[in-house]
Amino acid sequence: MYCPSCHTPNRLDPSKDPQEARCGKCGAPLTPAGPVVVTDGTFDQMVLRSTLPVLLDLWAPWCGPCRTIAPILEDLSRKYHGRLRVAKLNVDENPYTARQMEAMSIPLLLFLKGGTVVGKLVGAYPAHEIERALQSVL
Numbered sequence: 001m002y003c004p005s006c007h008t009p010n011r012l013d014p015s016k017d018p019q020e021a022r023c024g025k026c027g028a029p030l031t032p033a034g035p036v037v038v039t040d041g042t043f044d045q046m047v048l049r050s051t052l053p054v055l056l057d058l059w060a061p062w063c064g065p066c067r068t069i070a071p072i073l074e075d076l077s078r079k080y081h082g083r084l085r086v087a088k089l090n091v092d093e094n095p096y097t098a099r100q101m102e103a104m105s106i107p108l109l110l111f112l113k114g115g116t117v118v119g120k121l122v123g124a125y126p127a128h129e130i131e132r133a134l135q136s137v138l
């Protein structure tokens with residue numbers, strides 16, 4: 001694939017997580033920024049075994065505060081692209097993981113490092129609060 005910043009062709013290493021791929025020439029992240037959608041089926045690989053720290057958003061479409069913080073999470077995923085994975089899990093569609101992560105009340109933001117939850121925020125927080133909590137995993 002071509003590097004989005006310097007347009008050098010790069011080959012992706014299939015054994016590595018594509019979200020962490022960087023251009024061999026300029027070091028820019030090769031994959032587009034933005035939150036990734038995770039499910040019960042991909043949670044283990046995308047979140048628990050991620051080598052990047054993860055900000056996990058447990059949300060549901062009917063939850064107003066979840067919609068309020070969605071743009072904040074998009075901004076953070078762009079700002080910390082290549083250093084952090086922002087993942088979104090719909091608790092209605094993925095009850096198994098929602099139960100595992102004890103998502104009694106949403107929005108629930110979990111901060112994970114090496115597959116371990118090291119911080120959490122329950123409810124809709126302003127951007128600067130979320131970003132401050134994020135520093136614990138970066």
Ligand SMILES: [Zn+2]
Pocket residue numbers: 003004005006007008023024025026027028
């Ligand atoms: Zn490049």
